[in-house]
Amino acid sequence: HPTARSIARSTILDGADGLLPEYDYIIIGGGTSGLTVADRLTENRKHSVLVLERGIFQNSSSVTTISGGSRGLFDPSLTFNINSVPQAGLDNRSIAVIGGLILGGSSGVNGLQVLRGQREDYDRWGSYFGPNSDWSWKGLLPYFKKAWNFHPPRPELVSQFDIKYDPSYWGNTSDVHASFPTTFWPVLKLEMAAFGDIPGVEYPPDSASGETGAYWHPASVDPATVLRSFARPAHWDNIEAARPNYHTLTGQRVLKVAFDGNRATSVVFVPANATDHSTARSVKAKKEIVLAAGAIHTPQILQASGVGPKQVLKEAGVPLVVDAPGVGSNFQDQPYVVAPTFNFTKFPFHPDFYDMILNQTFIAEAQAQFEKDRTGPHTIASGYCGSWLPLQIIAPNSWKDIARRYESQDPAAYLPAGTDETVIEGYRAQQKALARSMRSKQSAMYNFFLRGGYEEGSVVYLHPTSRGTVRINRSDPFFSPPEVDYRALSNPTDLEVLLEFTPFTRRYFLETRLKSLDPVELSPGANVTAPADIEAWLRSVMIPSSFHPIGTAAMLPRHLGGVVDENLLVYGVEGLSVVDASVMPDLPGSYTQQTVYAIAEKAADLIKSRA
Numbered sequence: 001h002p003t004a005r006s007i008a009r010s011t012i013l014d015g016a017d018g019l020l021p022e023y024d025y026i027i028i029g030g031g032t033s034g035l036t037v038a039d040r041l042t043e044n045r046k047h048s049v050l051v052l053e054r055g056i057f058q059n060s061s062s063v064t065t066i067s068g069g070s071r072g073l074f075d076p077s078l079t080f081n082i083n084s085v086p087q088a089g090l091d092n093r094s095i096a097v098i099g100g101l102i103l104g105g106s107s108g109v110n111g112l113q114v115l116r117g118q119r120e121d122y123d124r125w126g127s128y129f130g131p132n133s134d135w136s137w138k139g140l141l142p143y144f145k146k147a148w149n150f151h152p153p154r155p156e157l158v159s160q161f162d163i164k165y166d167p168s169y170w171g172n173t174s175d176v177h178a179s180f181p182t183t184f185w186p187v188l189k190l191e192m193a194a195f196g197d198i199p200g201v202e203y204p205p206d207s208a209s210g211e212t213g214a215y216w217h218p219a220s221v222d223p224a225t226v227l228r229s230f231a232r233p234a235h236w237d238n239i240e241a242a243r244p245n246y247h248t249l250t251g252q253r254v255l256k257v258a259f260d261g262n263r264a265t266s267v268v269f270v271p272a273n274a275t276d277h278s279t280a281r282s283v284k285a286k287k288e289i290v291l292a293a294g295a296i297h298t299p300q301i302l303q304a305s306g307v308g309p310k311q312v313l314k315e316a317g318v319p320l321v322v323d324a325p326g327v328g329s330n331f332q333d334q335p336y337v338v339a340p341t342f343n344f345t346k347f348p349f350h351p352d353f354y355d356m357i358l359n360q361t362f363i364a365e366a367q368a369q370f371e372k373d374r375t376g377p378h379t380i381a382s383g384y385c386g387s388w389l390p391l392q393i394i395a396p397n398s399w400k401d402i403a404r405r406y407e408s409q410d411p412a413a414y415l416p417a418g419t420d421e422t423v424i425e426g427y428r429a430q431q432k433a434l435a436r437s438m439r440s441k442q443s444a445m446y447n448f449f450l451r452g453g454y455e456e457g458s459v460v461y462l463h464p465t466s467r468g469t470v471r472i473n474r475s476d477p478f479f480s481p482p483e484v485d486y487r488a489l490s491n492p493t494d495l496e497v498l499l500e501f502t503p504f505t506r507r508y509f510l511e512t513r514l515k516s517l518d519p520v521e522l523s524p525g526a527n528v529t530a531p532a533d534i535e536a537w538l539r540s541v542m543i544p545s546s547f548h549p550i551g552t553a554a555m556l557p558r559h560l561g562g563v564v565d566e567n568l569l570v571y572g573v574e575g576l577s578v579v580d581a582s583v584m585p586d587l588p589g590s591y592t593q594q595t596v597y598a599i600a601e602k603a604a605d606l607i608k609s610r611a
């Protein structure tokens with residue numbers, strides 16, 4: 001395929017000795033957003049840029065292989081893994097908080113699913129600033145197009161599986177690729193058609209058209225190599241286009257941003273394996289310091305730098321630069337439940353998803369085919385289809401009451417005790433907007449994603465109402481991981497919504513054409529029907545995360561607890577911005593990577609425009 005343009009190749013510094021004393025821009029975190037922004041800022045070769053990344057360059061097969069989805073998730077050398085605060089709402093379970101810790105960040109370990117939220121999601125973000133904000137579907141669409149290079153599915157797949165797609169929602173110049181495999185599991189056709197048996201479910205023209213419904217979507221796979229397409233190969237790798245103005249220093253943990261008065265002037269860092277400050281160094285930024293350490297670590301770095309809730313900083317002994325109550329508040333992720341799970345006891349389809357796990361002959365044949373011409377089952381990453389549905393389809397009898405009860409809550413009632421007034425006001429604004437989304441046909445609350453096997457059951461709750469926190473460790477702000485508290489199910493609306501998901505999912509299996517496959521419920525079991533029993537089961541199995549953390553440095557007006565403004569500049573200081581998933585004020589009705597790349601593209605334009 002044509003390489004659309006020259007990709008960056010930063011000089012990768014061998015230790016901190018090659019550092020310049022000063023750069024125009026320093027980017028903290030060489031992940032999904034950080035490498036995208038760094039590439040764009042160095043394109044004209046005028047500005048000097050340093051990327052500081054805690055992980056290292058890793059190109060093992062755990063990163064590149066796409067067959068079966070994320071392998072990095074199971075390779076501890078590629079990720080951080082923090083234990084969350086025990087979750088009172090989840091039988092006191094502690095949850096693994098996992099993200100990419102390599103050059104390329106989470107884009108190098110994620111599940112490769114490429115999904116855009118609904119139009120209303122991005123319009124909602126702008127609405128917090130008023131009617132003229134260009135944070136909107138219309139304002140972001142050019143950046144979605146710039147961020148992604150779409151490759152349509154093969155014609156034979158399109159006709160075999162009735163796939164709808166429309167390239168007009170996509171671009172074709174980026175080196176971040178979105179593509180389809182050369183084959184799909186046969187049962188998916190029936191499973192996708194079954195969604196249409198449910199009243200109200202539509203099939204939009206494309207997964208990226210910003211609508212709800214059932215659809216097929218691509219994966220972040222480069223179709224030319226059938227390897228993972230992610231921020232590092234897309235925005236960093238190309239040796240032919242060396243950019244002398246662009247340095248990358250890997251294996252370094254940023255401890256904090258240092259200020260001269262209110263101006264962010266330098267970044268303090270240590271080798272990633274350091275356990276104290278004795279080897280700390282610092283490097284200066286002339287124009288701007290850009291935070292891109294992800295939604296878990298960006299708030300840690302801000303707080304450790306003196307930008308955060310003043311009480312938290314006081315308890316941690318960190319001198320205050322600016323009281324920013326929103327830093328680390330408003331933490332959100334998408335709860336995930338592997339169930340209800342059904343087994344199709346009459347299953348005339350072969351092959352299926354489980355052949356790639358259990359059938360050694362099949363796996364070997366697939367491997368031979370893949371080695372021959374890079375086609376076949378090994379081109380299948382993880383999920384490529386499912387449904388993203390509004391509450392009124394899921395809960396036809398109760399959606400109005402759920403939305404009404406949610407809207408009438410006191411916004412402070414379920415936030416942590418002592419939450420700042422501005423953060424409460426921000427939640428009040430979100431509450432109004434989310435209640436509207438709950439009533440809208442065009443905002444998805446529920447997602448069922450299909451794998452194409454004789455067993456299915458993967459449900460994601462797209463717009464939880466509970467809000468968590470990410471705080472520095474008060475006794476060791478710099479070297480201990482931050483304290484991550486999902487506060488799962490702290491808002492009772494989440495349980496109300498989730499209690500509707502189980503009967504709805506049962507309807508999908510038992511009251512559509514899928515009943516011809518004699519589905520039998522494996523988990524939690526057909527006898528678990530009383531709300532109290534479903535609740536007990538949910539509390540024991542639900543994971544409050546789909547690895548989509550956001551919101552901890554939210555782009556919201558300051559009086560609504562915002563941390564960054566519409567230009568992504570941190571309030572109350574100068575020369576400091578945030579460009580990663582932390583800035584999303586609330587979740588899109590989809591997974592997050594597609595949106596992170598689009599935000600980063602827009603961020604790069606914003607930064608360049610103030611150069």
Ligand SMILES: Cc1cc2nc3c(=O)[nH]c(=O)nc-3n(C[C@H](O)[C@H](O)[C@H](O)COP(=O)(O)OP(=O)(O)OC[C@H]3O[C@@H](n4cnc5c(N)ncnc54)[C@H](O)[C@@H]3O)c2cc1C
Pocket residue numbers: 028029030031032033034052053054055070073098099100101102103104105106107109110111112113114115252253254255292293294295297298301546547548549580581582591592593594596
């Ligand atoms: C296992 C997993 C599966 C996922 N699956 C999907 C999926 O299928 N589809 C989808 O759309 N989304 C998925 N996501 C989410 C998506 O990948 C993320 O939303 C997105 O990549 C986040 O980008 P980011 O730039 O905010 O952060 P990241 O890409 O995580 O980048 C942050 C970078 O900062 C570095 N860093 C952190 N702290 C420091 C420090 N102190 N000093 C220096 N560097 C630091 C990190 O090492 C990392 O490289 C998944 C994520 C994970 C982890």
